[in-house]
Amino acid sequence: MVYGKVMKSIIRFKILLATLLITACMQSTAIMSTSDAPEWVHGEPDMYPNFKYLSATGSAAKAEQAKARALSNLAKIFEVQIREVSTTSQDTQSLKKDGVETVQSSARIASTVNLKTDKMVQGARIAEQWQSSADLTYYALAVLDRAQAGNNIRVEMRRLDEETQYALDQQVKRSDVLLKISDLHKANSLQQDRQTLQKTLKIIDVKGKGASARWNLAELSEQLQQALRSLPMITVVKVDDIGGLNTILQGAAAKAGFSVTDNTASSGYQLAASLEAQQPIIKDDWHWLRATLKIELIAQDGITVIGYQSWPLKVSASNDSQLQPRMLKAVDKKLKQELLNSLLEFAA
Secondary structure (H helix, E strand, C coil), X not given: CHHHHHHXXXXXXXXXXXXXXXXXXXXXXXXXXXXXXXHHHCCCCCXXXXXXXXXXXXXXXXXXXXXXXXXXXXXXXXXXXXXXXCEEEEEEEEEEECCEEEEEEEEEEECCCCECCCHHHCCCEEEEEEECCCCCXXXXXXXXXXXXXXXXXXXXXXXXXXXXXXXXXXXXXXXXXXXHHHHHHHHHHHHHHHHHHHHHHHHHCCCCCCCCCCCCHHXXXXXXXXXXXXXXXXEEEEEECCCCHHHHHHHHHHHHCCEEECCCCCCCEEEEEEEEECCCEEECCEEEEEEEEEEEEEXXXXXXXXXXXXXXXXXXXXXXXXXXXXXXXXXXXXXXXHHHHHHHHHHC
């Protein structure tokens, strides 16, 4: 799920910075100086020219903080950015796959994290350090050889290409359209990551060329869309305590790219949904409504449940009449966000 990917990205980023700091401390041979400021404090370092090295500086009241900031600023050149939009939320999910059910519940900070670079900054080091005698501020210079950084990126790009080729080879062999969709979705995701690395490589490459991709992302995306449209999908509503779930379900399935019908006489996978609501309550002059949204993917035999997932939903309003439309809006948002990823998880 998205939350798991977010946490993995954050952990990987923290490990990366820790590794850089350890490596930098081991490789740095600079001697602290309190004499006149060296040229790299305010300009390009003479010993590490831009055509050969990437460099960045950092300053702080403590030496370790200065080194950490220098490495962080160097990482920003590679567009390593963590942008977080955080809200405290309660996230509880029930997931069943292959007959095994798991329930996850956590109060957490939900973050949208964009980690664009990791392995390509391996080899960065603290080349110089200096302390101002005037205000005792520490300065550090972090450098990375362009050739080494470029090689790091190319290795990662080759790995992504190999995994993409494997996914595409697998989808050709598939007789099950759902599995074919899963492979194509993976290939698209891998090449999107590669495209980001290509942009980063252009920053490092003095000639600004990088390494051309073997696959066209637009063509891969069209292959995925064609596979989605070819999957026979029947929408079924089992329980709807609010009203309007069928329309929302069909809209979310269509947005995900599926060709849908509510004709149960048709043959194909069934996408079943349920919305079970509790009785509204009033607390502190505020109206609250809780419900559980559940989706199931049923095999073409009409019996076997391939997987299911559920989400608790909660809405509030100043008066009772607003609860139903707000709950429907919450259902619509959740399905449009999670439906495709959930079905792909069932297929994995």
